[in-house]
Amino acid sequence: MKRAERFSIANPHVQAFRAAHPNYQPGALSSAQGRRIRAVSHPCLPPLARIRNRLMCADTPDLTTTDKTEPEYKDTLFLPRTGFPMRAGLPQREPGWLERWERIGVYDRLREKTGRAPFILHDGPPYANGHLHIGHALNKTIKDMVVRSHQMMGHDARYVPGWDCHGLPIEWKIEEQYRAKGLDKDAVDTIAFRQECRRFAEEWVGIQREEFKRLGVIGAWENPYLTMAFHAEAVIADEFMKFLMNGALYRGSKPVMWSPVEKTALAEAEVEYHDHTSHTIWVPFAVVSASDFENNGACLGADLLSARVVIWTTTPWTIPQNRAVAFSETIAYALYCVTETAENSAAKPGETVILAEKLADEVFRAAKVTGYDKLRSVSPDELRALTLAHPFRGIEGGSGEWDYDVPMLPGEHVTDDAGTGFVHTAPSHGDDDYQLGLKFGLPMTYNVEPDGTYRADLPLLGGQAIILPNGKEGPANVSVIKALAATGTLFAKGKVKHSYPHSWRSKAPLIFRNTPQWFAAIDRPLDDGLDAHGATIRERALASIDELVKFTPVSGQNRLRSMMQTRPDWVLSRQRAWGVPLTCFVRKGAKPEDVDFLLRDEQVNARIVRAFEAEGADVWYRPGFKGEILAGLHDPEAYEQIFDVLDVWFDSGSTHAFVLRDRADGVPDGIADVYLEGTDQHRGWFHSSMLQGCGTMGRAPYRNVVTHGFTLDEKGMKMSKSLGNTVVPAEVIKQYGADILRLWVAQADYSVDQRIGPEILKGTADSYRRLRNTLRFLLGSLADFDESERVPAAEMPELERFILHRLAELDGIVRDGYARFDFQHVFQQLFQFCTVDLSSLYFDIRKDSLYCDAATDPRRRAARTVMDLLFHRLVTWLAPILPFTMEEVWLDRFPSENGSVHLEDFPRAEGAWFDPELALRWETIRRVRRVVTGALEVERREKRIGASLDAAPTVYVAEPETAALLASVPFDEICITSGLAVETGAAPDGAFALDDTPGVAVVPRLAPGGKCARCWRILPDVGTHAHAATCARCDEALG
């Protein structure tokens, strides 16, 4: 474009402006509001009125007509020109960019870039059930920022999203549907049931996929991984069989949280605690004998033989399963004699009982005992010596079922906080009980059926239900209580309201029930030759935690370690239908401890895997499948097929195998660079993946564990529907757009719990607007930028070189921050750069040059060069955080059919720009500038000036070096004044100064001369040029 054209009325800038402002009348804008003439009170200032009058003369011609005597210079300026809207309209516009990315295939095109080191963030699979909540959005957004930033830093950052598809919640949904139709789950074919579960999961995968994509998350959405894919099911089974072959797998028996209503065991995560009113009973156990204690140096009083030991329990139905009474070696016990009772007391005067001293009062009160004597203390050694009778011993109709001895056993879990100080122990119905049973070899009982009824052949109580199918209490408790009362073994009874486990689905109460389970041994040396980091799963896990994995934040290391140090064996089996079966066979008639109990045959395993690959895990349930698999190898009749399914944590713990190891977009060693999940996953996916990896690969399947906290409401309280303080991602997107939600993520410290709410989101949107306007100004200022305008850095003014220095500095900050997954720091630095260095300093100063300088002016060319560099960096640096907006900005400048900022890398760092000495000089310059602006602010408040261009202050500087520094730069330009004098030496009295900037003082003055009608600077030479109302620079620019 020729120079003359730029300034003619045919100037495209002008045309564009006219088009955008059809009602615009030249001159009307500046005159409509009128210019106030202000009184001038400062004695050393020239009369402002004179200047104003002159201005008025210039402005005064008939304003109602376009027939002016003076040109409208606005049309000759390079004002920012852009169609980039100030208001984003993200909710409406974001889907358009999503479509574009899909159309131009951004993810696939990034994969085509060659020569890049892979960077693998392995996705922890969300459960395919329900719409996304804020936690999902947070998690996927952080992941996306990690993936995008590493891609743009030069990696091949692939991201394969996944879903966890098996498990109870889906199973339950299908069961619910069955119930609604009046069907019984048990009457339905397992394969048909599983297929319904599969369809359910598929549907939610589809829904969640769209919801995740809407957040702007880039990844292999068309080819995600699902734990229910046939290959995945085959691999999960194969991985399980590694545990079968390496010796970790064993069958044990364990009381588990059991839902009689759902006839299934529940994982801990599936249990919720609600208040529940239970029967409480105090049951005296008679002493039947005592071992000889003289050898122990203790003396057993004969008085104990006639006494009874009282236990307390809230689960009367467990009494028939009692096998021991536990006591503590650290509690003080005593022998008491009942002397007086209330009318309706079950206790009788004269009877003697043993109780914890601290609890005796309470117990007697409950038993309505009105008088009692403490006879003497009872020592732990005495207690240990006692053998008790089951309260049902000799009961009529009991057929001798309960005629066994009940030992007294010491237990660390016994306290005297509540109860009697003695703990009724039923190893099949409680965890402490089970542990005590393991330690002392107590027999397990099998009295309770899956539906919560006593086994039919249990004397007296057979078939009675503990919990009814509708979740209400059955008759079992009351029957037991009656039987106790009838046999004189009920000391007291009552009711208590307490926190009790319930099913998270059916909300029905749970019981602890002994069930056969499959375990992975954590401390058994494995026979797999993968001992580089230890022989057992626990050793390998601890070694991984300490040596192989980096934790962000570091506290995760302790957290995972302490869990690994103390965790028991892994219970792999669940009594469910929707999952990958434990693909193994046990020899009929063999006991778990027999060497040939489990069928261990690689050929069998291979057949299973092949079948699963072809048809999925459903084949396991096909009639005759056992025969097919064992045919020609083993006698199918000699083996029993296992129909438990694997803990879903085993599924997700195995994802590294079927995603990282097996997929073309995986990695050769099958180890991920990053696992990134919420802090709850220390107990979950990090944990199960660690156990699984240590059992199958000998180490953790990851190198980095990054955790984020939970999202709370604005007050820091947990979100809950009942409190009405939830924030749903879909609604945030609808109101503000995904980029605002992403910005919220970037502004928060995700390593701890974050808060979100209306006020916080509003603040986030405010920040966004500020940033958006900075970019808009860049776009406007770069209109028609041409490569030929570029100026080498060395030829640029100091101000430009300072900005370049900041860019060099930021390059390091941004790359380092992204490498550390610290988006908050990256964003904070970039945002503050935009506001502090750009908007309020650089842009403000350079507006004059950008608007008014001739196109060829080196100053303007340097500014535009820097702005172009700024543009490339800011837009790419922010792209991982604000992918939609940065795409909009990028395309506004570089419109194209198939381009995208997300195909770019961060521009290479320019080391030569880094100039700390210059930065130091600018620190001083800016400090002095603050004094100048401060001084002008006083003038403005006193109505002596309006714009800073009205002034031409004098700056008094004590230090000559500082004066020299200021003289070396166009300090008037930097302060946006029409003139400025720097004086060395003492300032006159009354000069403006700031406490924190000693040695600098400013005396404000009105700029002498006339106001250039084009650039608005007030200069003495205005009026002496061809264009009468302009200054020399503008006169020349006008040509």
Next chain:
RNA sequence: GGGCUUGUAGCUCAGGUGGUUAGAGCGCUACACUGAUAAUGUAGAGGUCCGUGGUUCGAGUCCACGCAGGCCCA
């Protein structure tokens, strides 16, 4: 009840090894500009650093005990 963890301006966050009047940005208020204009600039107000004890010449920073949250267990 146990393990881990958080608490600095209205909001989001900085504040190595304890050391002068606790910082930034946003928001707010006022002023200015009206050629970034539902924008921009300048200035200002705003903090019992969760509380209480303690160590110390000196504590937001160290210790103890609490309070209020959060995650995971019991």
